[in-house]
Amino acid sequence: MSDAKNLGDQWGSTDRVSSTVAGAPCVAPGMPACIDGVLCDGLTAAMPVYDDGLLRGDGAFEYLRCYAGRPFMLLEHLDRLEHSCRVLRLPFPRSVLENEIAELLAWGITPGYQGVTDLRIVLTRGGRRMIFLEPACWWGPTEVALVTDSPRVILAGAKSLSYAGNMLARRVAEERGSQDALLVTPDGRVTEAQQAAFFWTTPQGELCTPPLTEGILDSITRRVVLKRLSVCERVCRKEDVFTAVEAFLAGTPREIQPVKRIENYSFDGVPGEVTRRAIAAFRQEVQEQLKFKTPFRWPDSRES
Missing domain, CATH: 3.30.470.10 (Aminotransferase class 4, branched-chain amino acid transferase, N-terminal domain)
Known part of the structure; x- marks a missing residue:
């Protein structure tokens, strides 16, 4: 691996x-x-x-x-x-x-x-x-636009078939030159992407993610990151993403997906060191849980 x-x-x-x-x-x-x-x-x-x-x-x-x-x-x-x-x-x-x-x-x-x-x-x-x-598809680094959304508390945490709002958020992001939407409440709190959990690192090197109390989905991939890395769950304000050193999305089809740009704010050296650690940690969890006798080789991996 x-x-x-x-x-x-x-x-x-x-x-x-x-x-x-x-x-x-x-x-x-x-x-x-x-x-x-x-x-x-x-x-x-x-x-x-x-x-x-x-x-x-x-x-x-x-x-x-x-x-x-x-x-x-x-x-x-x-x-x-x-x-x-x-x-x-x-x-x-x-x-x-x-x-x-x-x-x-x-x-x-x-x-x-x-x-x-x-x-x-x-x-x-x-x-x-x-x-x-x-x-299965493999996702390269993504570019993200901030899209204002008013979460429906009654469906918080449920994966319902009513995904039109999520898909619209992505289309709005695409219309603005990005691939994904980062959802923001009307009062300026960043919650999650339209189909993934959101993580960012602070200038002090702390890896953070919004808490479940923000009404976000209890992402299974997010759980793996929290299990294997030191992560601070805290409310994310819009200004936090524009001082972040790294950012990535986490979800089943993406696994760990680096973010290279949020609006006009670009990240250098994508994926950064913390994102690389998250990728390695997730893959190690897969390896250990499924008990492969030899290291599983991801389709997007290269010989080292």
Whole structure:
């Protein structure tokens, strides 16, 4: 596994690149899926048009990453999905989901595949269970715009299907020449990105992140960073990001993603030393939790 010192070489562009390591991960046709317990091609699967999950975004979802066919922190992701369902008053068929995830992974991923695959779980108000595999993408350093947002406290901490606001925030950022949005409350508190947790380092070298009491999602990747590095949870004001030495986003599809610019404020030497340590710490957690006998090689890694 690459050490923290050498991890910077892999970040060459801001494009997302799909993983093609070790050939195609899927042996099933199209997009391997399990819809209400039936293994199928997710590209041709159907659902009733009257399902409120489709009509009103009334449902919950979860998104996790599989390394060499092994789901990372599955228990934690299912716990968070259960919390989302509790907030939304949705039934949560945990044992059914556990069995269907195992069946889908066994059916949809080539034995011996050593790459990375993402897995999405969707539960709708109409009672549909959808689990499907997606190609993993690798994200280079991002540029971020500050977008004002008024959080809805009633949905705080829940991963609901009502993601239009998050997607709009990203489009607003793209219209302003950035790839991602950093959400800011009307009174100037920075909370999170539209789909990721936010970390920054102070001029004194302290790694910080907004606390969960700010109404942000309890990010699984954020938990890993807090577990393995010394992090101060504190409220972030807009002025804090413009004195930061480093910044990065943390989330399942991004893992640890360096930030190279916030508005017109650019960072030098991206990724910085603290960000490199976060990347290495996250990858070490994957290595240890999934108990790989040999170091797992990330598709974006280079020989050191």
